[in-house]
Amino acid sequence: MADASIRTSEKDQDSCPVCQDLLKNPVTCKCGQSFCSACIHSLKQYSPKGSHSCPQCGEAFAPKPVPRRFIKVERMKKVELSSSNHPSDPSYAGPGDVGCDECTGRKHKAVKSCLMCLASFCESHLIPHTTVTYLKRHKLIEASPDLQENNCSQHDKLNEFYCRTDQKCICASCVLNEHKGHDTVEAETERMAKQTEIAEKQREVQQRIKDKQKELDELKRSLDTLKCSAQAALEDNDKIFTQLIHTIEKTRSEVAELIRAQEKMEYSRVVRLHEQLEQKIAELHRRDTELQKLLNTDNNVYFLKHFQFLSSLSASVNSPIVTVSQHIKPxxxxxxxxxxxxxxxxxxxxxxxxxxxxx
Missing domain, CATH: 1.20.5 (Single alpha-helices involved in coiled-coils or other helix-helix interfaces)
Known part of the structure; x- marks a missing residue:
């Protein structure tokens, strides 16, 4: 009858009653109920010493029961293949995540850690801690990668107390031995006191953040004002120098016109003087020819007759020295x-x- 029950279970049961997932490396108890080997192992691990019972029906077993292995090769292959085909499944632990200590093969993300078991569990393997009475009393915290630091290194017990004298977390054995007579309180009590101090510190930090943010906002406004002021100054600078350049260009043009006008006037005067000098030179050449003719004549009467006329040459041909300005008012x-x-x-x-x- 039991064999029939087992065969029926083998045929119809697809999921583990504990983790509610497909059976992984399943084993079957004497009552015919099948579980993941990891799930049934965790239940036996955390059950009271000497007590063994089916998590589903509660049927008790003799000490050290030997569950009969129930293997579904094809289903296991499908489960493993399904897991490998979805490497990006967010339910599996990745770099930086805390993995479930009960998962075999690829581990799921742990959602809670147990300080009593010193193990971390995913949602499926956490079910015993929410359904089994004696497991409900265990202390669960957020998944932590280093649970050993919560235990006393000397007595390997949970650090449930805090020694104010030595300012360190200790276990119950430490309270009775090494820290006997010290000012000790429960770790949770000390945490509440420290938490109040931390909250006050946090308020101070938040106020400082507000003050610094206000200073930062004022600095940003100053930078904006400086930027606007510099832009206005640049625009004024461009405007002033544009006007100045225009004035300089205009003055340069006017001075150039004055220089050209003075050059033209002086040039006209020099041209007139040039013509006058050429006329004087021509007159002097004519007189020079007459004087030479007079010197060459043999006729004494002709010579004496024209001597008086030609001797007055020096008085008539001499003229004042002409000067020309070579620079225009430098x-x-x-x-x-x-x-x-x-x-x-x-x-x-x-x-x-x-x-x-x-x-």
């Missing part, structure tokens, strides 16, 4: 440009000093 132009250059240099220094002071 001193005035150079002085004006020099004054303008000095004013621009002074303006540049004043602007630079003003900008340095402002910034």
């Amino acid at each position: 001193d005035l132009v150079r002085k004006s440009l020099s004054d303008l250059k000095m004013e621009l240099q002074k303006f540049g220094k004043d602007c630079k000093f003003s900008v340095e002071i402002s910034f």
Whole structure:
């Protein structure tokens, strides 16, 4: 009859009653109920010493029961193949995640860690801790990668107390031995006291964050104001220098016109003087010819007759020395440009000093 029950279970049962998942490496108890080997192992591990019973029906077994193995090769292959075909399944533990200590093969993410069992469990393997009475009393915390630090290194017991004298977490054996007579309290009590201090510290930090954020906002506004001010100054600078360049160009053009006008006037005067000098030279050549003719004559009467006329040549041909200005008022132009250059240099220094002071 039991064999029939087992065969029926083998045929119809597909999931483990403990983890509610497909059977993995299943084993069958004497009552015919099948479980994952990991699930039934965890139940036996955490059951009271000497007590063995089926988690489903509660049927008790003799000490050290030997479950009959129930293997479904094809189903196991499908389960393993399904797991391998979904490497990105978020339910499996990845780098930085805490893996379930009860999972065989690829591990699922642990959702809780037990301080009594010193093990971490996924959602499926955590079910015994929520359904089995004596497992419900265990202390569960968020999944932690290093549970051993919660145990006393000397007595290998859970550090449930805190020694205020030595400022360290200790176990119950430490309270009765090494820390006997010390100011000790439960770890949870000390945590509540420290938590109040931490909350106050957190409020102080949050207030400092607000103050610093206010300073940062003010600094940002100052930077925005500085940026706007600099932009306005650049626009004014471009406007002023554009006008200044226009004025300089206009002045340059006017001075050039004055220079050309003076050049034209002086040129006309020099041309007139040139013509006059050419006429004087021609007159002197004519007189030179007459004097030579007079010197060459043999006629004394002719010579004496024309001597009086030709001797007055020096008084008539001599003329005042003609001077021509070769430069167009260089001193005035150079002085004006020099004054303008000095004013621009002074303006540049004043602007630079003003900008340095402002910034």
